[in-house]
Amino acid sequence: MKKIKGDTVCWGVLGVGNVCEVKSAPAMKIIPNSRLVAVMRRSEEKVKDYAQRHNVPKWFTSAEELVNDPEVNAIYIATPPNAHLELTKLAAKAGKPVYVEKPMARTYAECKEMIAICEEAGVPLYVAYYRRALPHFLKIKELMESGAIGEVRTVHINLKQVLKPDVVVHLENNWRINPEIAGGGYFFDLASHQLDLLDFFFGPIISASGIASNQAEAYAAEDIVVGSFEFKNDVLGTGNWCFTTSKSAEIDEVRIYGSKGLIRFETFGKGEFTLESDFEAPIHFQVELPKHIQQPLITEIIRDLLGTSESPSTGITAARTNWVMDRLVEGREGRF
Structure with a gap:
């Protein structure tokens, strides 16, 4: 079952920092049935520079404006973890699938909230654990x-x-x-x-x-x-x-x-x-x-969104990793 309207995933990226230079976002331009249509960063100078260097047609300094752009039908959150929860809420409210950088969030509790938000909105949630596809x-x-x-x-x-x-x-x-x-x-x-x-x-x-x-x-x-x-x-x-x-x-x-x-x-x-x-x-x-190390996983996510395959990395699988890290760092034993 397709998870987006149309036959092309049109990506909007929130937070075009270093990870978007080679690892991830450039792959969105070369995978079949995928386009990189918009990028966002709070610094106008930096986001405009990124858009020009990578030939991205639209750029924004507001996350809300990018998420609500009608041409964008999938959101990639490439910010540090502290923003993942709030930006996931924003994307899910707009009814758009979410691909979020790893770790999924700062805590397992935040991960569970992200999963619940996306489930309630009926949108898929993926996480950039790209080694699952290498x-x-x-x-x-x-x-x-x-x-x-x-x-x-x-x-x-x-x-x-x-x-x-x-x-x-x-x-x-x-x-x-x-x-x-x-x-x-x-x-x-x-x-x-x-x-x-x-x-x-x-x-x-x-x-x-x-x-x-x-x-x-x-x-x-x-x-x-x-x-x-x-x-x-x-x-x-x-x-x-x-x-x-x-x-x-x-x-x-x-x-x-x-x-x-x-x-x-x-x-x-x-x-x-x-x-x-x-x-x-x-x-x-x-x-x-691959030159763009996330390309194999992004390919699987695009296929998932188009209903031809299933992504190996989801919010459900990624949240389990946060649960383990919480246990290891906090020093208390627990059972999942």
């Missing part, structure tokens, strides 16, 4: 489902980064480490991708608990989180995230252990991973990633 992650899922590593037993996330020099220098301009805007620090920005990807692989995490701290005290948000979690299918997992480590300790690795082998990969690296099994030499896989 080819190497689809291949990993395929291999696990085919039994390449046997029965999956455990999964372990290990992400360590140095304290970025620009964090302290430009602290007031870095919304990603301002909990009032982002919900938390780099954990919310980066671990959300990892936890959502595991949800895609294994289904919902049904219990989680963790410990978070601000060890370096370079900014207000947590800078280290450790935790454990349980998936609905009895797979168990752990995560260890630190954003103030030494250069020599930097790592981005997820390991998935099965009864007959393991798969390891970087979440934020190239389109590659390694399969190791009990029966043959390790196999290294590598695929070319």
Whole structure:
């Protein structure tokens, strides 16, 4: 069933910042049955510059004006998380589908409100967890489902980064480490991708608990989180995230252990991973990633809106990731 009128998704973008330069919005111009017709940013100078550089016909400094433009039939919210709830309300009130950046919101409570708003308005809600549509992650899922590593037993996330020099220098301009805007620090920005990807692989995490701290005290948000979690299918997992480590300790690795082998990969690296099994030499896989990294997911969302497919990332799936992050950071155990 189609979810928009007509045969073309005509996008309006709220908040054309860095993510819209290459990762997302340009793809909306080149995917079949898709057009980028309007962009919005509060700074007239910046939004006009974006529209001119990307050949977008309309630009606005008011979210209300863009959302209510009759030519726009789908809204992409590319702002920081603190604006997601209110802008979702605005788009849903206008009866227009919503595609929102990740993390979906600052808290699970905000996510639930966004879902309820869209359900009441009868509009679909999607979230930009684009790794669900990238080819190497689809291949990993395929291999696990085919039994390449046997029965999956455990999964372990290990992400360590140095304290970025620009964090302290430009602290007031870095919304990603301002909990009032982002919900938390780099954990919310980066671990959300990892936890959502595991949800895609294994289904919902049904219990989680963790410990978070601000060890370096370079900014207000947590800078280290450790935790454990349980998936609905009895797979168990752990995560260890630190954003103030030494250069020599930097790592981005997820390991998935099965009864007959393991798969390891970087979440934020190239389109590659390694399969190791009990029966043959390790196999290294590598695929070319698209220039516009969100293009595969946006393609699926467009197909969903036109009634020919279903998007792998929705408000329902994305909210589960916020639920897990809340449990890990707040340190209290819970069951979903």
